Amino acid sequence: MAQKKPDLSIEFCGKxxxxxxxxxxxxxxxxxxxxxxxxxxxxxxVVFKTLGSDRLRIDHPSPRMNSSNYGSRRLVSVQNVEQTTxxxxxxxxxELLYLNKHYPDSQTVHSIMGFADKEWEYLARMSxxxxxxxxxxxxxCPNMTIEGSGxxxxxxxxxxxxxxxxxxxxxxxxxxxxxxxxxxxxxxxAMAAKNGGADAISAINTVSGISGIDLDSFIPLPNVFGxxxxxGTSGPGMKPIGLRFISDMAxxxxxxxxxxxxxxxxxxxxxxxxxxxGASTLQVTTGIMHYGYVIVQDMIEGxxxxxxxxxxxxxxxxxxGTLPKLGKTDLFDLDRQGVVEYDLDRCIGCGQCVNVCTDAxxxxxxxxxxxxxxxxxxxxxxxxxxCSFVCPISGLIKYKAMPEGWKRRExxxxxxxLEKELKYEPYVHDGSDGCLV
Amino acid sequence: MNINIVKERFKQMSPGMTMxxxxxxxxxxxxxxxxxxxxxxxxxxxxxEFIRKLRFRNLTGAxxxxxxxxxxxxACGVLCPTAELCEKECSARMATDGNPDGNxxxxxxxxxQRFLVEYGREIGFQPLSVEETGVSGKIAVVGSGPSGxxxxxxxxxxxxxxxxxxxxxxxxxxxxxGVVPFRCDVDFIEQEIVDVKALGVEIKCNSPVVGKAAAxxxxxxxxxxxxxxxxxxxxxxxxxxxADIEGCYSSVDFLAKLRDEEFDGIISQFKGKTVAxxxxxxxxxxxxxxxxxxxxxxxxxxYRRSYTQMPAEKEERIDALQAGxxxxxxxxPVDFITDDKNRLTGLRLVRTRLGEPDESGRRRxxxxxxxxxxxxxxxxxxxxxNKAVDESSDWYPNVKVDGSSLIVIxxxxxxTSISGIFAGGDIVRGPALVVEAVQDGKIAARAIxxxxxxxxxxx
Numbered sequence: 095m096a097q098k099k100p101d102l103s104i105e106f107c108g109k110x111x112x113x114x115x116x117x118x119x120x121x122x123x124x125x126x127x128x129x130x131x132x133x134x135x136x137x138x139x140v141v142f143k144t145l146g147s148d149r150l151r152i153d154h155p156s157p158r159m160n161s162s163n164y165g166s167r168r169l170v171s172v173q174n175v176e177q178t179t180x181x182x183x184x185x186x187x188x189e190l191l192y193l194n195k196h197y198p199d200s201q202t203v204h205s206i207m208g209f210a211d212k213e214w215e216y217l218a219r220m221s222x223x224x225x226x227x228x229x230x231x232x233x234x235c236p237n238m239t240i241e242g243s244g245x246x247x248x249x250x251x252x253x254x255x256x257x258x259x260x261x262x263x264x265x266x267x268x269x270x271x272x273x274x275x276x277x278x279x280x281x282x283x284a285m286a287a288k289n290g291g292a293d294a295i296s297a298i299n300t301v302s303g304i305s306g307i308d309l310d311s312f313i314p315l316p317n318v319f320g321x322x323x324x325x326g327t328s329g330p331g332m333k334p335i336g337l338r339f340i341s342d343m344a345x346x347x348x349x350x351x352x353x354x355x356x357x358x359x360x361x362x363x364x365x366x367x368x369x370x371x372g373a374s375t376l377q378v379t380t381g382i383m384h385y386g387y388v389i390v391q392d393m394i395e396g397x398x399x400x401x402x403x404x405x406x407x408x409x410x411x412x413x414x415g416t417l418p419k420l421g422k423t424d425l426f427d428l429d430r431q432g433v434v435e436y437d438l439d440r441c442i443g444c445g446q447c448v449n450v451c452t453d454a455x456x457x458x459x460x461x462x463x464x465x466x467x468x469x470x471x472x473x474x475x476x477x478x479x480x481c482s483f484v485c486p487i488s489g490l491i492k493y494k495a496m497p498e499g500w501k502r503r504e505x506x507x508x509x510x511x512l513e514k515e516l517k518y519e520p521y522v523h524d525g526s527d528g529c530l531v
Numbered sequence: 532m533n534i535n536i537v538k539e540r541f542k543q544m545s546p547g548m549t550m551x552x553x554x555x556x557x558x559x560x561x562x563x564x565x566x567x568x569x570x571x572x573x574x575x576x577x578x579x580e581f582i583r584k585l586r587f588r589n590l591t592g593a594x595x596x597x598x599x600x601x602x603x604x605x606a607c608g609v610l611c612p613t614a615e616l617c618e619k620e621c622s623a624r625m626a627t628d629g630n631p632d633g634n635x636x637x638x639x640x641x642x643x644q645r646f647l648v649e650y651g652r653e654i655g656f657q658p659l660s661v662e663e664t665g666v667s668g669k670i671a672v673v674g675s676g677p678s679g680x681x682x683x684x685x686x687x688x689x690x691x692x693x694x695x696x697x698x699x700x701x702x703x704x705x706x707x708x709g710v711v712p713f714r715c716d717v718d719f720i721e722q723e724i725v726d727v728k729a730l731g732v733e734i735k736c737n738s739p740v741v742g743k744a745a746a747x748x749x750x751x752x753x754x755x756x757x758x759x760x761x762x763x764x765x766x767x768x769x770x771x772x773x774a775d776i777e778g779c780y781s782s783v784d785f786l787a788k789l790r791d792e793e794f795d796g797i798i799s800q801f802k803g804k805t806v807a808x809x810x811x812x813x814x815x816x817x818x819x820x821x822x823x824x825x826x827x828x829x830x831x832x833x834y835r836r837s838y839t840q841m842p843a844e845k846e847e848r849i850d851a852l853q854a855g856x857x858x859x860x861x862x863x864p865v866d867f868i869t870d871d872k873n874r875l876t877g878l879r880l881v882r883t884r885l886g887e888p889d890e891s892g893r894r895r896x897x898x899x900x901x902x903x904x905x906x907x908x909x910x911x912x913x914x915x916x917n918k919a920v921d922e923s924s925d926w927y928p929n930v931k932v933d934g935s936s937l938i939v940i941x942x943x944x945x946x947t948s949i950s951g952i953f954a955g956g957d958i959v960r961g962p963a964l965v966v967e968a969v970q971d972g973k974i975a976a977r978a979i980x981x982x983x984x985x986x987x988x989x990x
């Protein structure tokens with residue numbers, strides 16, 4: 095029996111996206127020529143590179159980026175000092191007209207950034223008048239060389255609410271506010287934008303960071319003619335941060351806005367994880383910086399096949415799927431414990447498990463040098479799982495839940511004879527210090 | 532063909548790894564807890580340590596690990612049969628259902644070692660220095676091959692005054708005169724020798740220690756100890772007087788000529804000729820590969836056993852086949868065929884079959900009666916083993932030697948039967964690996980130090 099092909103299309107603020115994958119507002123969405131190729135490759139939409147009013151000249155620092163590598167792995171994260179568009183507004187609006195005309199089925203979101211009330215209003219109207227399907231308000235660029243803009247605005251509850259409300263009053267198309275992760279609690283900043291009338295939230299913009307330092311000159315990288323700066327860091331290394339902020343917002347019943355997720359998405363698995371924590375559209379830049387627009391084909395195919403294999407017909411059925419099981423650590427059942435188990439038939443005898451267990455775990459593994467194999471003492475295992483992470487053979491070391499009531503052995507004291515020198519007395523808690531626990 | 536084109540083929544060894552390649556390869560390393568690679572090196576090299584250092588970008592430390600243990604770490608990285616040593620023990624090559632990539636793909640330890648040594652040279656990093664030990668003592672080293680250089684460097688590091696006596700015009704011994712240039716080129720070897728000289732070792736070339744008891748005389752000329760590492764420069768042959776036949780070479784002669792002023796003569800002599808090399812070891816592979824580069828007609832490798840029984844490394848065998856060499860296995864050469872002017876015209880061969888295992892455990896080749904045939908060849912190179920120069924034991928008449936004129940030592944110390952004379956390398960072991968000779972040099976150096984200290988205490 096032929097199965098119905100899973101549907102990747104999704105509704106977002108009243109618009110239908112043929113798939114959830116968008117170029118985020120960045121160097122990968124700088125011109126119509128680029129976006130055209132991205133649409134041809136299969137991307138469902140674009141958030142065009144942030145528009146400005148031409149009032150203030152935008153010059154790009156050079157060089158613009160630096161890569162953080164891990165061993166031979168390149169672009170584990172990327173630091174950029176990219177600015178908003180350096181093209182005239184007229185040119186950008188012509189580019190957007192072109193995309194609307196030639197790609198009516200692809201969603202075109204305009205990212206805008208003003209530096210004053212009237213400027214926000216002006217840019218919003220210009221965008222709406224040139225066919226923007228939606229606006230994204232850039233409250234989050236960490237690199238602006240102009241004070242009071244970018245993530246400075248995104249850290250201010252007043253600015254977030256104020257500018258959003260100005261834009262909302264100026265246009266009738268949906269408005270999405272893009273959040274900076276360089277804060278503590280995104281539900282609060284997102285709520286400020288909601289109070290100003292935001293219809294959706296996108297996150298995360300780049301994380302402020304320093305990717306490296308030139309060891310001869312001591313100049314941070316990228317070295318912009320003798321100076322460096324903390325600036326926007328993106329890429330696979332940022333995914334845990336992005337997932338965290340999206341899930342925080344998705345779980346907040348007061349916020350209750352559609353979310354566009356981004357931060358380290360490269361594969362359909364990354365994409366699916368963002369959907370599961372509550373994003374319904376997804377944005378990508380660094381993955382494209384590394385591999386080009388073509389990666390969307392693997393995201394589409396991979397996600398479609400996954401949905402088919404799970405019998406999921408609609409993408410929206412996946413959105414937020416993880417949230418009921420995502421709580422705080424105080425919900426954990428601490429009565430249940432487990433240990434690792436080893437499939438030693440597959441072991442090649444490198445002993446990395448023993449090394450990490452000895453120096454960072456529970457000293458539960460002993461190296462048998464004659465057989466070159468580890469030997470586990472189960473009740474010393476912390477179930478930290480470090481051994482399974484360093485093992486070169488996937489699946490050789492697995493978690494095994496132990497029966498209820500099973501406890502591991504306590505860590506032995508190095509020299510029990512020191513007990514006679516103890517001046518220890520137990521802490522007595524009488525409630526007088528106001529502690530609630 | 533232009534002689535320069537032929538020469539070009541001999542000039543360069545294949546390029547080593549780049550930094551990027553070395554880093555990727557180091558990442559494949561499993562950083563084994565007990566580093567089995569490190570226990571497999573005859574010279575106590577610790578790949579487990581230098582690969583870890585590379586992994587953590589401690590590149591200078593990695594170079595130090597290699598060079599402080601083995602002054603010829605670069606040469607060993609190039610020349611060692613790593614597939615039979617460190618890489619044989621590599622856990623990354625162990626194939627399991629979870630590690631399909633492991634299927635005989637060990638970490639390229641030798642290549643990483645070479646990369647690190649070359650990197651150290653490139654940045655001008657000098658990890659070795661002479662210790663301020665306050666010792667004094669003069670040591671004579673006979674021969675500037677692997678064991679001699681190793682022994683000299685170890686002693687110089689401790690502060691001893693070391694002089695190497697080299698018979699030939701340039702230092703390096705078998706590294707220079709016994710290895711084909713495209714496997715390890717002269718510049719590469721010379722850089723290792725520079726490191727030895729930088730420790731204050733004096734190398735006297737054109738200074739053979741020959742003549743009646745010449746080696747023993749050194750002890751009377753003010754040297755506190757002597758290390759003998761002259762190597763094996765005689766050759767076994769099919770017939771006693773094969774060297775007299777025009778067109779008949781020993782591998783020792785042939786390879787040495789590739790390195791010196793006779794190279795031009797070799798090029799014109801081999802041009803258009805049919806060459807047969809007898810043997811199945813690494814030296815035979817060097818000879819066939821060199822012959823194939825010499826604008827020859829056909830090159831044959833003649834071996835009396837089977838392909839898999841050849842002592843040469845698998846890679847070398849494949850390289851030779853790829854170079855167009857014809858392997859004639861299960862054939863025993865029994866005689867040379869010459870014309871009336873004693874010029875070689877052919878080889879008489881008999882087919883063999885494999886019989887019962889011999890003392891080496893390999894099945895013995897048995898001649899098949901009535902299968903002899905004559906193969907027309909112009910040149911034969913015999914690569915069936917080196918031996919001590921015939922008169923060598925006259926140079927040290929009181930040092931105990933065995934029936935093959937190999938020097939007998941105490942394996943713990945390298946001490947010979949004569950107090951103050953130590954020995955190592957091929958003159959002790961018979962044909963052996965560079966890395967084994969390096970270890971002999973190190974062991975003897977430690978023993979020489981003890982010997983000089985004890986002698987000093989007595990005086």
